[in-house]
Amino acid sequence: MTLTKKYLRKVSKVLALHSSIRWLHIGCDEVFHLAECSRCERMVRDTLRSGEVATGWAAWAAMDEKLYVFVEHVKRVAKFVKEETSHRVSPIIWDDMLRRAPPGALRSSGLGDDLVEVMVWSYAEDASSLVPPRLWRAYSPFRHLWAAGAFKGAYREDANLPDLGRRVSATLSWTALLRRLGKSRLLSDQNNLRGFVLTGWSRYDHFAVLCELLPPSVPSLLLNLLLLRSPPPGSSPTLQQTTLDSWLRFLSCPDGVGRMTPKALYADENYWASAIEGCSFPGANALEATRRWPTLMAEAAIAEDTAERVGWLTEWHARRGFSSPWRVSKALQRETAMERELKRYRAETGRILSQYISSSAAEEWLQQKVDPVIERVEKMVMWARELVKKETWKRRTLSVPNSGANTNSKHS
Template sequence: MTAKCRRRRLGLVMGALTVAGVVAVLWLVSNASPILKNPIFLVTPRQSHLPRVYHTPGVELHTEVGTEMPSDRLWHLDLKGGAPRIKVIEGIMMLAARAGATGVLLEWEDMFPFSGALANLSARNAYTHEEVKHIATAAKTAGLTMVHLMQSLGHLEYALKLPQWVMLREGESPAEACPSHPGTARLVIEAVNQLMEAVPTSIIHIGADEVFTLAQCKRCQAREQAPLRLYVDHVAHVAQHVKSRWGVRVLVWDDMLRHAPSYLLHSLAGLVEPTVWAYGPDVSRMVPPYILRTYSAVFPRVWLAPAFKGATGPLAIMPDAARHAANTLAWVQVGQRMKHYANLNVAGIVITGWSRYDHFAVLCELLPPSTPSLVVTLLTASRGFMTPATLHDAHTLLDCPPHVMLDPARDPHLWAARDCAFPGANMVSFLHRYVRLRDDVKTLQREAEERGGWLTAYNIRHNFSSPNRVREYMTNLRSFISALKDLHGEAEAVLTQYHNTATVEEWTEQHLLPLNLTLSKFTSVSATLLSHKTWPRRPLEGRPSSAT
């Protein structure tokens, strides 16, 4: 389990009571409002692979952007997993802008077409330079400021996994680079230069989070410096180059700075702007106010970072929109409070949306079906509140028909949005059917192996079971196998509308293959058990020797 996983899990535990409280408030609001007073109606999805169309052009939103909200609100487009097709990105750019985004934070990782000495950084299916230009044009057309994110020390797995850069590792793990090796800064700076040459921006984010193996190599130990001193020196070096070469503002994730003494933080003053992230609903538990007060005394500008996906588990299928809205609202309130009481200058909000927990992790929530969560969190971040009117605006932006109710208190994952017409609605419908089948198969497996007495390991090992009971299981198996076959067809028809073949194959292998293996196993075992027409007298042969 990575440290980020542990931190996120800690945030889940610490914020559990707060989630319950926020959801309870949302429930009370929804029941008191004429918009949401009726129970949510979960629409039976149409059996169609095509997106639905309910467009309502010209409909105005009910609420306006709050006057006290930060002027910059970035949504994070993480391309290191499930990179969408260009047309999909274009559509979501426009939708995000309508929901209140002012910019997009693009984490390219290996999907950027690096060249020259960095050519091997790119995945074999990376975007082309022409596609990069299309993405930049889409952002500009939507009125969004583009911000590049290039990791500078931690999370450089996509480079350090390769023989070409193995010498830059801090230890044996390819997760973090050595801050003392001159090649680390050269790699990062050259990558930033290529990003800026392709699409110039006014802000650069250099990551620098979760660097947990500092000062372990001989090169670092020879410097006889504190680990955080090595970290700060490297970040300062990269930031200084980026600022002087490109004249941009530089952002960094703040988690490594939270335990740094004030004199080290002052080494970064004027060079970077911390992006303070925490994904639980009670953000003050993870980032105590004294940390923000310290930042306000050192840094002219600070950013706050909630999440709209990729923060509730590395195997998550759909975002918990209720939790993410509560997380966003908590940051909005903390930012306003710290502004009044500690003179914290909140430059903006970055709503993160991780596609993998790191380069080696499997896919978590894909972007298209996460659109409802993105819209709700952006509306919360830009309005400064979550009310029935906010949900009404989400209903409008997602092109939902009148009978669909968006109610995070009762439907945290917003499955009801699967009958709307936003880009990705038919994928939500597909995922809903997948989740129901997955849960049904898990129930069958639990009933057979843990609660029932006819398909246990003992029955299978001795070929000794009741045919009638086995046939009962076979009835469900046949329907599950048929449903899984349909899902395979839908995956090909639906997912390919939004993602390239590699992503579709990865998602299918990650989610549908395990179901297929489980059902195949039960089918084979059941067939073997049913092939027996007579059975031996007890005691059965092959019993453990301790029973003799």
């Protein structure tokens, strides 16, 4: 069975499971490796020579084989979705693979023949930098378009929390862009733009680490929805204090808790998370646990750095079993306390996250974020415990057999 057939079987299962849907997003973004194998190259050449491809589309396909392979795959999947659902479900695709295609190629490809609806996405603080007006003109063959921004998962691959200032700026830039497009008649048909989607990615791709989780990102989702529901006026809209006040009310913040200005929100990417401590919304405890992690990680790093920098608890000392037990005992107290704190945090956070997400996802987050720090602290504790046991020491100069380094130098 070919990969395409396996994929179509999965699509069929999704359609069967969600029998009442009107749209199905079939992805198709960021196809970095396309038409690179000899099989693809041969298939393209043979197909174009056969005369089976419409003349107009064949001419464009001959100039851009990658575009041809991409479009033909999308058409096959889209037609499958249409036929499986008696044309009740409309397939949606991301737009980025079409951005460099000439308008003539898009018109000739057949994609715009009511096959797919295109979702134009930009997560940049200036949406128009990625999707300028010329792109919307190029998408004129498509009867329906969507727009998409993000409330999380769009800034840094290993982020713990959304940068709310960036997310707000991006959404506001979208509202301004759509307003300009409407006035310029590029979106004059009210049915042309289906709607706006707020994405919330949890990892950048299938193999990537987890980024912002959904539970602690609920405040970002809420604030961006408020901005989309009631966009500020003007060509350069700004976040209004009234919107922030509504946001805090929806988060069930007690009087006096969470009060902030737009300027404060933008000034520090982490300020918002500490400002709404004490508010009662779904995911509040997950936000508090996630917010604590960078601080705890920094404390562990400082303790580790201090232990090594003061000069008695380094890997050099541990490898040689050579240090001052009195000096090391002080570091041992600090590192042992830090080890207890980290393990307590791990247990508590695991319980909290498991209230909202699968236990495997919670465990993955802990293994990626917390466990490496615990392991480093455990190593320091192990070194210290061995060193404080010492009652006799070798004379200098010291060396360690098979250390992989020249330990007999004048600096040993």
